[in-house]
Amino acid sequence: MKLLKLFLILISCQSTIYAQSVYQVEIPFQSQSEVDDLANYIHIDSINANNISTVLTKDELKDLQNIDGLNPTIVGEVSTAVQSSTGIFSLFDFLADTLEFPTRDADYHTYDEVNVELNKLVKENSKHMQLFELGKSYEGRKQLGVKISYDGFANELSKPALVMFGTHHAREHLSTEVPLLMIQKISDLMKQDVDFRDLMRKRVIYVVPLINPDGAIHDIKDGVYKFWRKNRSKIKDSKHVGVDLNRNYGYKWGTGGSSSNPRSSVYKGEKAFTEPEILSVKKFVESHKNIKTMISFHTYSELILYPWGHSKSKIAKTDDQKAFVEMANQMSKWNNYKPMQASGLYVASGDTCDWAYGEHGVFCFTFELSPTAAKGMFGLGFYPGDEIIQSVVDANIDPVVYLLENTAEPLKVLE
Numbered sequence: 001m002k003l004l005k006l007f008l009i010l011i012s013c014q015s016t017i018y019a020q021s022v023y024q025v026e027i028p029f030q031s032q033s034e035v036d037d038l039a040n041y042i043h044i045d046s047i048n049a050n051n052i053s054t055v056l057t058k059d060e061l062k063d064l065q066n067i068d069g070l071n072p073t074i075v076g077e078v079s080t081a082v083q084s085s086t087g088i089f090s091l092f093d094f095l096a097d098t099l100e101f102p103t104r105d106a107d108y109h110t111y112d113e114v115n116v117e118l119n120k121l122v123k124e125n126s127k128h129m130q131l132f133e134l135g136k137s138y139e140g141r142k143q144l145g146v147k148i149s150y151d152g153f154a155n156e157l158s159k160p161a162l163v164m165f166g167t168h169h170a171r172e173h174l175s176t177e178v179p180l181l182m183i184q185k186i187s188d189l190m191k192q193d194v195d196f197r198d199l200m201r202k203r204v205i206y207v208v209p210l211i212n213p214d215g216a217i218h219d220i221k222d223g224v225y226k227f228w229r230k231n232r233s234k235i236k237d238s239k240h241v242g243v244d245l246n247r248n249y250g251y252k253w254g255t256g257g258s259s260s261n262p263r264s265s266v267y268k269g270e271k272a273f274t275e276p277e278i279l280s281v282k283k284f285v286e287s288h289k290n291i292k293t294m295i296s297f298h299t300y301s302e303l304i305l306y307p308w309g310h311s312k313s314k315i316a317k318t319d320d321q322k323a324f325v326e327m328a329n330q331m332s333k334w335n336n337y338k339p340m341q342a343s344g345l346y347v348a349s350g351d352t353c354d355w356a357y358g359e360h361g362v363f364c365f366t367f368e369l370s371p372t373a374a375k376g377m378f379g380l381g382f383y384p385g386d387e388i389i390q391s392v393v394d395a396n397i398d399p400v401v402y403l404l405e406n407t408a409e410p411l412k413v414l415e
């Protein structure tokens with residue numbers, strides 16, 4: 001039976017996996033405006049002294065090669081063979097359950113495992129936690145979340161709330177683990193720390209670890225990582241699939257740093273909020289006016305980003321601007337991430353935090369988790385191994401507690 005399976009998988013490798021090879025590419029640049037311009041076509045994974053590094057599909061690469069003056073250099077092709085030789089997965093993974101992470105990354109939670117874990121946590125903490133359904137993905141999967149408040153949920157909407165979202169982007173699996181494992185940390189703190197328990201009598205935390213389940217499943221399917229970023233929605237009149245969920249939010253949507261080409265990994269969608277995965281975020285935030293602060297977890301680079309992303313301008317309300325900077329600086333003392341305005345990297349519009357702050361005044365931060373840079377070639381920045389999970393969770397608990405303390409009146413950080 002296993003031999004038959006191996007045979008079938010080897011045939012399918014030829015047709016599907018190799019066909020989906022992606023390329024590690026470097027592109028030299030002279031000025032910041034060239035970096036900002038590139039962000040209209042592709043996702044920039046990291047920026048070095050004089051080149052940017054990214055992982056592209058064949059189609060994306062072709063599009064870039066057609067642009068005058070650009071000199072993209074292919075550093076490597078990321079095929080199954082390469083992944084195997086770097087030890088990310090073994091032949092054993094081909095034979096194992098095709099919806100699991102590779103053996104090397106077994107500690108990462110699949111979509112099903114996230115839901116089992118959330119159910120378990122709520123069962124063990126039934127007085128202080130509740131399960132909720134944020135919404136459903138394009139393919140109909142539930143986006144499950146947990147509410148946490150020490151005294152239950154009778155006066156939920158009168159308590160200032162912090163929200164944590166994970167994995168808008170499929171391949172950023174570490175950004176599922178951090179909010180998920182944070183729930184257990186928060187539970188432990190409520191048991192051990194009287195001050196924290198008192199704080200949690202006056203606060204609500206909402207955690208949704210996996211915003212993009214369809215994409216996350218696609219990225220690990222068949223035992224090989226696909227470097228997939230978007231969701232899996234079918235695009236009208238196109239053979240290409242998926243919208244970049246962090247370019248589809250409806251504040252200054254489509255004003256730079258996103259693409260109108262469906263085959264781009266930063267495709268913004270036909271209009272704002274076309275995608276069910278983030279339409280559910282919109283509805284949830286609109287119906288929970290108690291939400292004052294937010295963290296959207298992503299990988300990688302070790303950064304704490306605050307608005308604006310769509311513009312190089314500062315926030316017009318001076319006190320808000322100062323509070324964002326102050327909070328980012330404070331939080332960076334614990335996790336050692338670099339605090340900066342999101343557009344300082346490159347301009348990008350339609351992201352969660354521009355919308356959360358621009359539309360609702362929520363003090364929203366994007367945390368780009370570890371590692372700082374891709375190790376070697378082949379985009380290992382997105383797949384850093386499961387051995388780093390716990391240390392990344394530990395590094396981020398104090399920033400979360402700090403933000404929670406300042407969730408009722410964020411401007412008080414300026415006093």
Ligand SMILES: [Zn+2]
Nearest residue numbers: 169172298299
């Ligand atoms: Zn991301």
